[in-house]
Amino acid sequence: MPLFNAFGFTDEQKLMRQSLLALAEQHLPVEKIRQLDRDAGWPTEAYQALAKGGWLGLPYPEEYGGLGGSYKDMAILLETLSYHYACLGTTYMTSAIYAGLQLLYNGSEHLKQTYMVPMIKGDIYIAFALTEPQTGSDAASIKTNAVRDGDDYVIRGQKWFITSAHVADYIVLVVKTDPSAKPAHDGFSMFLVDAKAKGVSIRPIETMGRHTTHTNQIFFDEVRVPARNLIGEQNRGWKILMRGLNLERMAIAACGAGNAQKAIDIARDYATQRIQFDRPISKFQVISHKLADMRIKAEIARLVTYRTAEMMDAGYDTRMETAIAKVVATDNDFECAHIGMQVMGGAGFSMEHDMQRLFRDSRLGPIGGGSNEIQRNIIAKLMGL
Template identity: 85%
Template sequence: MPLFNDFGFTDEQKMLRESLLTLAQRHLPAERIRELDRDSGWPKEAYQALAKDGWLGLPYPEQYGGLNGSYKDVAILLETLSYHYACLATTYMTSVIYAGLQLLYNGSEELKRDYMVPMIRGELYLCFALTEPQTGSDAASIKTHAIADGDDYIIRGQKWFITSAHVADYIVLVVKTDPNAEPAHDGFSLFLVDAKAKGVTISPIETMGRHSTHTNQIFFDDVRVPARNLIGEKNRGWKILMRGLNLERMAIAACGAGNAQKAIEIAQDYSTQRIQFGRPITKFQAISHKFADMRIKAEMARLVTYRTAEMMDAGWDARMETAIAKIVATDNDFECANLGMQVMGGAGYSMEHDMQRLFRDSRLGPIGGGSNEIQRNIIAKLMGL
C-alpha cells in the first residue's frame, strides 16, 4: 500500500512520487533506518542521493540550479519522504526550506551564489536556529544578540532544540541587534554563521524520537561574523521570518500525512497475519474500526495539506489554512501511530517492530514548528477574536 491515491496529480507529479520512493528504498532500506534510529546516525547517503538527482532544488528558481517546483510539488516530495522515513523528510526541510529559503527570499546575490547554490548541489548543509532555552512559543523574547564591531558583528548567546546542527556547515541564525526596540521583534536580524567558527559549540540533546535528525543546543561565545553575512535588512528579521511560515506549516503537514500512512501500513501488515481465536485480528470489529479511523485521519491529513498547497500556488492568503493543516495533520499523525500501537499490542511496544519508532517520531509534530496551541491562537486572531 505505497501511499494513497494520486487523484489530482499531474503525470509529472506521479512520476515525481515514484522516483522519490525508488530513491528512498534504494538508499535507505528498512534495516538502515533501524540502525540510524538506534545509533542516532544521520541519513547522509540518502540526502546526497536527493542532491545528485536535483531534488534539493525543487522549490528554487531555475536560474540558481533549481527545478522551479510548485508548493504542491513540495508537498508531494515531503509526504513521500516522510512515508518512507520521517527523519529523511526532516533532513530535507531543515536545510532546503527552513534555512535555505531565507537566503533565496532575503539574501544578497553574493550569499545566494556562495552558499545557497552549493546547498542546492548538496555541497553545504544549513540549519536554522531561532528557539532558545527560555523562548519557544514566545519567540520575540530571544536573548542571543549581535553587536557591530567594524566590518563584523560579535554574537553572544545560546540556541536550543536546533535540528541537525551537529552536521551543519552553516547556521541561519536569528539574533537581536536592537535590544531597545519596541515592540521587541522590531530589533531582530538574521545572519549566516559558520558552524565551525571559533566560539561556536554544538552539543546534542537526547530526545524520545527523531534520533536521526536529533536536536542540539548551540553556544555562541564572542563569535565573529562578517557584516556581509547579514541576511536581509538589519532589524527587519521578524518580517523576514513571517514570509516563510506558510510554507513551513504546510511542509510539516505534508510530513504528518506521509508518516500517518506508514503507521497504517505497518499495523495492517502485522494484523492481517496475527491470528487469534482462529482468525486474523482484522476480522474483529474492535480492530477493523480502528483501521477505519486511522484511514479517515490519514486521508484528512492529506486532503487539508493538498488543498492548502493548491491555495498557496494560486496566490491565496492561506495563513489560516496552513495553521489548520499543521494542526490536523500532526495531530492525526500521532493518533494514527497511537492507534497502530494499540492494534499491535505488545508487538507495537517492542523495539523489534517499527511502530514504536513511528509513535516516538510522530509525537514531535504537535510540538515543533510552532506548537498546535500557538496555531490555534493564530486561527482565532485571524477570525477577529
C-alpha cells in the same frame, strides 16, 4: 505501495512520487533506518542521493540550478520522503526549506551564489536556529544578540532544539540587533553563521524520538560574522521570518501526512497476518474499525495539506490554512501511531517492530514548529477573536 492516491496530480507529479519512493528505498532500506535510529546516525547516503537527483533544488529557480517546483510539488516530496522515514523528510526541509529559502527570498546575490547554490548541490548543509531555552512559543523574546563591530557583527547567546545542527556547515541564525526596539520583534535580524567558526559550540540533546535528525543546543561566545552575511536588512528580520514560518507549517503537515500513512500500512500488514481465535485479527470489527479510523485521519491530513499547498500556489494569504493544516496533520499523525500501537498490542510496544519508532517520532509534530496551541492562537486571532 501505500494507499494514498494520486487524484489531482499531474503526470509529472505521479512520476516524481514514484521516483522519490524508489530512491528512498534504495538508499535507505528498513534495516538502515533501524540502525540510524539506534545509533543516532544521520542519513548521509540518502541525502546525497537526493542532491545528486536534483531534488534539493525543487523549490528553487532554474537560474540557480533548481527545478522551479510548486508548493504542491514540495508537499508531494515531503509526504513521500516522510512516508518512507519521517526523519528523511525533516532532513530535507531543514536545509532546503527552512534555511535555504531564507537565502533565496532575502539573501544578497553573494549569499545566494556562495552558499545557496552549493547547498542545492548537496555540498553544504544549513541548519536554522530560532528557539532559545527561555523562548520557545514566545519567539519575540529571544536574547541572542549581534552587535556591529567594524566590518563584522559579534554574536553572543544560546539556541536550543536546533535540528541537525550537529551536521551543519552553516546556520541561518535569528538574533536581536536592537534590544531597545518596541515592539521587540522590530529589532530582529538574520545572519548566516559558519557552524565551525571560533566561539560556536554544538551539543546534542537526548530526546525520545527523531534520533536521526536529533536536536541540539548551540552556544555563541563572541562569534564574529562578516557584515555581508546579514540576510536581508538589519532589524527587519521578523517580517521575513514570518514568511518562512508560514511555509514551515505546510511542510510539517506534509511530513505528518506521510508518516500517518506509514503507520496504517504497518498496522494493516500486522493485523492481516496475526492469527487469534483461528482468524486474522483484522476480521474482528474492533480492529477493522481502528484501521478505518486511521485511514480517515491520514486522508484528512493529506486533504488539508494539499488544499493549503494549492492555495499557496494560487497566491492566497494562507496564514490560517497553514496553521490549520499543521494542527490537523500532526495531531492525526500521532493518533494514527497511537491507534497502530493498540492494534499491534505487545508487538507494537516491542523494539523489534517499527510502530514504536513511528509513535516516538510522531510525538514531536504537535510540539515543534510552533506548538499546536500556538497555532490555535493564530487561528483565533485571524478569526477576530
